[in-house]
Amino acid sequence: MAETTPILEMRGIGKRFPGVTALDGVDFRLHPGEVHALMGENGAGKSTLIKILTGVYDIDDGAIELDGEPVLFSGPQQAQHAGVSTVYQEINLCPNLSVAENIYIGREPRRFGMISFRAMRAKAAELLGSLGIDIDPGSVLAGHSIAVQQMVAIARAVDISARVLILDEPTSSLDAGEVAQLFRVIRDLREQGLAIVFVTHFLDQVYEISDRITVLRNGRLVGEFRTAELSQRDLVEKMIGKELSALESIEEQAKPQLRDPSPLLVAEGVGRTGAIAPFSLTIHAGEVVGLAGLLGSGRSELARLLFGADKADSGELRVDGRPVTMRGPRSAMERDIAYLSENRRTEGLIEELTVRENIILALQANRGWARPVPRRQQDELVAKYVEALRIRPADPQTVVRNLSGGNQQKVLLARWLITEPRLLILDEPTRGIDVGAKADIQRLVVSLAGDGLAVLFISAELEEVLRLSHTIVVLRDRAVVAQVENTDAVDANSIMNTIATGVTA
Amino acid sequence: MTSVLAPRRRAWTIRKYVPILGTLVLLVIMYGIGIVNYEGFYNTQILLNIFIDNSFLLVVAVGMTFVILTGGIDLSVGSVVALTTMVCATLLNDGWPAPAAMIAVLVMGALLGFLMGCVIHFFEIQPFIVTLAGMFLARGLCYVISTSSISIDAPFWKTTAQERIGVGTFTITPSVVIAGLVVVIAAVVLAWTRFGRTVYAIGGNANSAMLMGLGVGRTRIGVYTISGLCSAIGGLLLSFYMSSGDPLHAIGMELDAIAAVVIGGTLLTGGSGYVLGTVLGITVLGLIQTIITFQGNLSSWWTRIFIGGLLFVFVLLQRAVVRRTP
Ligand SMILES: Nc1ncnc2c1ncn2[C@@H]1O[C@H](COP(=O)(O)OP(=O)(O)OP(=O)(O)O)[C@@H](O)[C@H]1O
Numbered sequence A: 001m002a003e004t005t006p007i008l009e010m011r012g013i014g015k016r017f018p019g020v021t022a023l024d025g026v027d028f029r030l031h032p033g034e035v036h037a038l039m040g041e042n043g044a045g046k047s048t049l050i051k052i053l054t055g056v057y058d059i060d061d062g063a064i065e066l067d068g069e070p071v072l073f074s075g076p077q078q079a080q081h082a083g084v085s086t087v088y089q090e091i092n093l094c095p096n097l098s099v100a101e102n103i104y105i106g107r108e109p110r111r112f113g114m115i116s117f118r119a120m121r122a123k124a125a126e127l128l129g130s131l132g133i134d135i136d137p138g139s140v141l142a143g144h145s146i147a148v149q150q151m152v153a154i155a156r157a158v159d160i161s162a163r164v165l166i167l168d169e170p171t172s173s174l175d176a177g178e179v180a181q182l183f184r185v186i187r188d189l190r191e192q193g194l195a196i197v198f199v200t201h202f203l204d205q206v207y208e209i210s211d212r213i214t215v216l217r218n219g220r221l222v223g224e225f226r227t228a229e230l231s232q233r234d235l236v237e238k239m240i241g242k243e244l245s246a247l248e249s250i251e252e253q254a255k256p257q258l259r260d261p262s263p264l265l266v267a268e269g270v271g272r273t274g275a276i277a278p279f280s281l282t283i284h285a286g287e288v289v290g291l292a293g294l295l296g297s298g299r300s301e302l303a304r305l306l307f308g309a310d311k312a313d314s315g316e317l318r319v320d321g322r323p324v325t326m327r328g329p330r331s332a333m334e335r336d337i338a339y340l341s342e343n344r345r346t347e348g349l350i351e352e353l354t355v356r357e358n359i360i361l362a363l364q365a366n367r368g369w370a371r372p373v374p375r376r377q378q379d380e381l382v383a384k385y386v387e388a389l390r391i392r393p394a395d396p397q398t399v400v401r402n403l404s405g406g407n408q409q410k411v412l413l414a415r416w417l418i419t420e421p422r423l424l425i426l427d428e429p430t431r432g433i434d435v436g437a438k439a440d441i442q443r444l445v446v447s448l449a450g451d452g453l454a455v456l457f458i459s460a461e462l463e464e465v466l467r468l469s470h471t472i473v474v475l476r477d478r479a480v481v482a483q484v485e486n487t488d489a490v491d492a493n494s495i496m497n498t499i500a501t502g503v504t505a
Numbered sequence B: 001m002t003s004v005l006a007p008r009r010r011a012w013t014i015r016k017y018v019p020i021l022g023t024l025v026l027l028v029i030m031y032g033i034g035i036v037n038y039e040g041f042y043n044t045q046i047l048l049n050i051f052i053d054n055s056f057l058l059v060v061a062v063g064m065t066f067v068i069l070t071g072g073i074d075l076s077v078g079s080v081v082a083l084t085t086m087v088c089a090t091l092l093n094d095g096w097p098a099p100a101a102m103i104a105v106l107v108m109g110a111l112l113g114f115l116m117g118c119v120i121h122f123f124e125i126q127p128f129i130v131t132l133a134g135m136f137l138a139r140g141l142c143y144v145i146s147t148s149s150i151s152i153d154a155p156f157w158k159t160t161a162q163e164r165i166g167v168g169t170f171t172i173t174p175s176v177v178i179a180g181l182v183v184v185i186a187a188v189v190l191a192w193t194r195f196g197r198t199v200y201a202i203g204g205n206a207n208s209a210m211l212m213g214l215g216v217g218r219t220r221i222g223v224y225t226i227s228g229l230c231s232a233i234g235g236l237l238l239s240f241y242m243s244s245g246d247p248l249h250a251i252g253m254e255l256d257a258i259a260a261v262v263i264g265g266t267l268l269t270g271g272s273g274y275v276l277g278t279v280l281g282i283t284v285l286g287l288i289q290t291i292i293t294f295q296g297n298l299s300s301w302w303t304r305i306f307i308g309g310l311l312f313v314f315v316l317l318q319r320a321v322v323r324r325t326p
């Protein structure tokens, strides 16, 4: 890639929030026609840098130049006018509007000053089609899965982008096929000379798509590198700031031997019309059951039935050998079943409360409000999990709203772990979490299973499922198509085959 | 996969019409009850009279619809209506020509709304508090002008008050025509203009709307300006109807307007609702009044009791519709 003059230069950027220095003297430059990965651990300052660039936050120190002209955007609206469009980490769409409106609002095709909805839907259908998404543009956004919503947000940004396209963890809830589609579009845009900023915690994706990498650590710039000249190993070391050896141990760590023969939860012919076909499944104490399948294959739907978040309309569920009717999450929680849902934004955190309060919430609810958890015990428990999951900043009094995306995830995970459930359902627990913390979480799952906790583990990352699970349940088109014991003979390829064809290899 | 998901999506699309359909069904039932029980109720003039008697409330409620759609609230509307009648009466008695007086009060209403919108947006203060302050302020100003009623003798007011426009064999007032125009313009603005769609976007998620690069501030200030303007128009219509300015006019009208909007199916949390719903809401309120008049032996306070009951039912209905997450 020839050296061109940068289209965007940020120099000496500093940003302080009360009590935290989020950025300190960070330089960042972006060339036209390149995909630039912005890397760093959770809380390193990636999203903050992006929000400073687009004017969501005021800048404390430093200067920004776009095309050699100093700029200071007052907000996303101005940034968009200057040709900088962004998909922020939190999905930023309006759930009450249609898909087409979400893509075109503010830029609707008009005739005589009136919006032409027909033209808008047609354009939206075409745009979505080019991203390989087949949905009705007239449908209400709230009715779609998180993945589809994310694709819609991307479609919007791609369509707006004139010079700079910023994608903050756009792929966190996409499946392999959708990521491939997205990358195809990104490559096209790069060809056209757009400058693209890409944030992700998936290292493979960084190496697949990016030309250059800027690494941040603790709000400081570590350096800017050409992707081709930086090995994956070096990248991780630069991100976490220490030797990699600690991370790798998880690879060799053997799965703890099963198995306590007593089944904890047995589902027989449980299903729900329109969500998932009737399936049978047994989970033993100390067993990790992994769910594999593409997005929309019914993984979350299965989990929701076991937890009682949705009501099953057929079959029988037994816990400890006794039949139970799940009337709602409460009945599940009474039987020590915990569920970390995929929709963390909407179903989980109370952003105004502190880390400690959020973590303690479920435990307190379990005990009933008449018996408060003693403050000493709270502090101990919270400190333990803040440490174990590396929640940053490590201060339990921080308001959750002010945490970075990845750290918010960890808080939710801690909330459920602290209740000491017997069955823990984890729906994409490592989404948006950095490499180091991801390994921590995986190690934690393994060690908890060793202590007799049963885990239902859902992840779009097949490697993760393979590494952790004793049993792998494969879903396809909203039905369970196979259940395989995770022996040495099983590998990513054979599972992929099953997912693709629906038959066990 | 698409086929399995389709019913769910359609359900979501239909869901947004549930509240307004509920109002429509209620309206039909109430109308049916009236026709069956009371002689002469079927006469279409009865329906038209509802609009004649409530044209000012309708206009005010339309302004309120904009505000509530963004998730805000405007408590100042009743006071602004009263202030409009007072200022208008004073100006006319001072010899201002009718058109000048009308334009002056319209500008005043819009300006009051604009100022409240600015405070709400720039100082990030709850709309409830700001418009509550606006409500006291406007009502206080009424009493500064005069503590008693001022009658309006301007010939234009007299003729407008008596004017009847024939619709087939029935009649309406010019006020109804004006209210109708306001409704149509508002509906078009909300459905087909960028401003209108931004109103819905802000009600859906204000933070997202900001991140999407929409003019959140401009739109927010805009809806309060519109509400102020609608209050002033409502005040003018009320002064036609009453032929007077009075500091005691329109006390509690903000609550009637909110009730009409909510009964009309607009979510108090914003983002969902239609002007047409508000028209239905006003009709429901008017029908209750009419039925009670026809009944003859019920105190008019029963109107309030019915409205209260209905509000409960509708807020519960909204809850049920919103609660079900996908
Ligand atoms: N509004 C805010 N108020 C206070 N502190 C904040 C605020 N936003 C971010 N921070 C802090 O700034 C730091 C950087 O956060 P940022 O969101 O930029 O991290 P990130 O690199 O995007 O992490 P992740 O990978 O988890 O998304 C964190 O320590 C976070 O707690």
Ligand SMILES: [Mg+2]
Binding pocket: A046, A047, A048, A089, A168, A404, A405, A406
């Ligand atoms: Mg982030």
